[in-house]
Amino acid sequence: MANGEGSSARLRRPAQVAEAIKSLIVEGGLRAGDRLPTEAELIDRFQKAKSTVREAMRILEAQGIVTTRSGPGGGTFVAAVSSERASALLANYFYFQNLSIEEVYEVRRALEPELAASLAGRLTDLQLDDLEAILERYPAAPKTAEEEREHHVASLRFHGKLAEIADNQLLGFIIGFIAKILTDLTVYRHLYKAPNEALWREGREHQRALLAALRSGNARAARQVMRSHMTTAQRLMEAQAAEVGKRFIA
């Protein structure tokens, strides 16, 4: 498990203990749900003060790899890091970066069509209906900036849903992450320009066509439609002149 500090930096005691506990997990081959020694045992084993051990636990908890419960039968347990947690931690990194729309879309243009192609013909009717439902929630063109924002969030949810369904966990995570930061950006953005109806209509046509291609199992068409959709989406975003980066977060 990665230690997260530059290996040169001298670690303070809580961080040292946290590393030692990580070793217990890795060396011991512990899996999600497995129990770690109690606080008292750890204090005894490492010969450290209670607060030191507790700070170590907070470090591991912040990273999402353990959870703690009090009470009998409680204790500290190994946890599989959730994708939500991983996304949130990664978002902190980009908080300090200032991504441009162009940067985000260069990645989307490369990945989303692949995901679409890989999913063609592999979705259940239930999943297809879910996707359809997302589109149906906003059948009319947005009239106000507020409506435009809701449309955009719904559209991103569509992509987030595709990401969840992905067989490829890495691809799914990345696409889901991008949908998340674009959603946060959209939600917390307060300056809007007038909705661009032509672009909206074009985007909507693409999503319909995409759904049809996914349903019929036409991977080539799905890839092609998603490619066009990304181009349109990028133009929509740029038309809004939003800036990604600082302030895209909760």
Next chain:
Amino acid sequence: MANGEGSSARLRRPAQVAEAIKSLIVEGGLRAGDRLPTEAELIDRFQKAKSTVREAMRILEAQGIVTTRSGPGGGTFVAAVSSERASALLANYFYFQNLSIEEVYEVRRALEPELAASLAGRLTDLQLDDLEAILERYPAAPKTAEEEREHHVASLRFHGKLAEIADNQLLGFIIGFIAKILTDLTVYRHLYKAPNEALWREGREHQRALLAALRSGNARAARQVMRSHMTTAQRLMEAQAAEVGKRFIA
């Protein structure tokens, strides 16, 4: 800034304080290097015990968004999350996932050619020489499993270097992250098959051709060469029958 917990979960006090401090950062528009109130001031402001505040600090430190120094003029400071830290935290997520070679390469095949194309003709002589130097460190075909491993790590450093140079920070981060997990996998893997010389030679030719395309500024060629290179690299990896995922970490 993302809070990292499911928003429904009731937070304990250290986590509450950590969130409050995050708010100080976000609402106050604080930037990397800015100073937060001293421990004593935070204890006073939040009316919490010293250890509670300290546990909160460990949480923020683990996420990479603050650093602390003792001594006069010391205290807690906002830090830009480093890409290394972000990578390490993200690697913890995939520790529990078990990615296949195929999954990783589906993403590499889509992204690395784009990066190569975007870099063509934009590298300094110094950067090109750095890349050349990485290739030159292993001019001969690997004879042993050990040598083969070193070659592979060097090749991944080549990709990591390209990722560092990338103008697109998102694209660069993703490619750097993938190079990192593949490197960790390679380093900590202890079972090797015999090196496949034909594939090695093919990969090497690709990297040479790529360097030439980058130097001459031929974006189309760079993209095309990288595409072939990815195919070869995937076959090399699969020939080694390594499994990504569990145990790819330190």
Next chain:
DNA sequence: TAAGATTTGTTCGTATGTATC
């Protein structure tokens, strides 16, 4: 329901370490 047991959660006071002037 209530009491007791177990385990983490929180507080406080004190002492120590560390960097700057």
Next chain:
DNA sequence: GGATACATACGAACAAATCTT
């Protein structure tokens, strides 16, 4: 080297959560 200002570490006492009986 001494004073100062800060974080770091310790440990004892008590609170809260939650399981068992």
